[in-house]
Amino acid sequence: MDTHPNAGPKAPVTYRHDGLVCVDHSLDVPLDHADPHGPTLSLFAREVTAAGREHEDLPRLLWLQGGPGGRAERPNAAGAWLRRALRDYRVVLMDQRGTGRSTPADRRTLAAFPDAAATAAHLAHFRADSIVRDAELLRAHLGGDAARPWSVLGQSFGGFCALTYLSLAPEGLAEVFITGGLPTLTGHADDVYRAAYARTLAHNERYFARYPGDQPLADAVAAHLERNDVRMPSGERLSVRRFQTLGITFGTAAKFDSLHYLLETAFVPGPRGPELSDTFLRGADAVLSFAERPLYALLHEPIYAQGGRPTAWSAHRIREEFPAFDATGIADGDAGPLRFTGEMIYPWQFEEDPALVPLRETAGLLAHRTDWPPLYDLGRLAANEVPVVAAVYYDDMFVDREQALETASAVRGLRPWITNTHAHDGVRADAAVLDRLLAMARGTA
Structure with a gap:
């Protein structure tokens, strides 16, 4: 049962600032997606549109941030990528479970569990597989019965989540952009x-x-x-x-x-x-x-x-x-x-x-847990039909270049862009990174 003080369904809240229109959403999601009638968590997401375009039928782009355990960027502090993305999309900033305005997981909230074993069992549901299934419920929540596949931009750990998305629910994806986030699929x-x-x-x-x-x-x-x-x-x-x-x-x-x-x-x-x-x-x-x-x-x-x-x-x-x-x-x-x-x-x-x-x-x-489920479906990735482009930063300190390129070769149709011009935060620092990936996805680069 969710004990977050702001839990429960809420009507969307809309406000404006700095040329942006923001709509706040929340919905309940299962702690364990294999047990949809079990305990729930509150999931928060903020939809951002450029002012003047809020009534247009724009496609949605889900931002999957780095981490794990980091909340989504706030519109007043988001990197260079956001303003570029808003030229083409409604951008969805989802606080991944346990972070931000989603049901938080920290030393205070986790103290409600009777012992460390119960806490660890709870946190076993906070990896990319659960994040992706949350995202699919959010997509349906935002789009209703006519929910369309959406685009995903995964930065760092968000790229890991994007590959899990391609493995578990590719039908929910129109296209995938990854920046500094191609993990090893099989390595320890x-x-x-x-x-x-x-x-x-x-x-x-x-x-x-x-x-x-x-x-x-x-x-x-x-x-x-x-x-x-x-x-x-x-x-x-x-x-x-x-x-x-x-x-x-x-x-x-x-x-x-x-x-x-x-x-x-x-x-x-x-x-x-x-x-x-x-x-x-x-x-x-x-x-x-x-x-x-x-x-x-x-x-x-x-x-x-x-x-x-x-x-x-x-x-x-x-x-x-x-x-x-x-x-x-x-x-x-x-x-x-x-x-x-x-x-x-x-x-x-x-x-x-x-x-x-x-x-x-x-x-x-x-x-020391040994019963982790797989995060990637190698067969599904090898047969992938979703357009995927990825920035691989040549000197990335956080994601290994050789492991990233091995993964790129395992995903059918994935187009990598290898660059030494940017560090791990390239997509935040320079709108040209997302510009390049969009051009690649559209066949103009």
């Missing part, structure tokens, strides 16, 4: 993270080549953290290994340089020598806390799980194969130069981040 999480660590090291090299003065500064911060119990303004400790996860910023053009401008605020004079500034510590906390996206941490490895093999904290295990990330002893000169990690999730984060601590046992159960 170990394969994903082994490739990811190598790419992350390469991005470290790019970063320190751009900012060579940051290397001794990063080493000094790590040494200070190893010697001292440093608390962020939130009260939680900033450890060396948690500091290293700031490397997640290397993966996008918008944030690649942000660590540099954070590090330049690192030290201030203290009564007993240099101390880390509140400006630095608050900036680190803003990047590192999972308070706004706990599902990202809980489901980051399960999104790769299929069949009977558990992920078993893959990123944590595979890290041992890359000693460059070991900063133990950096204060005594026994390690270094410091290297930052990327989007990997580790079991110790469920000990250090207050937003995750109550979910530690649940995370362990998900990591």
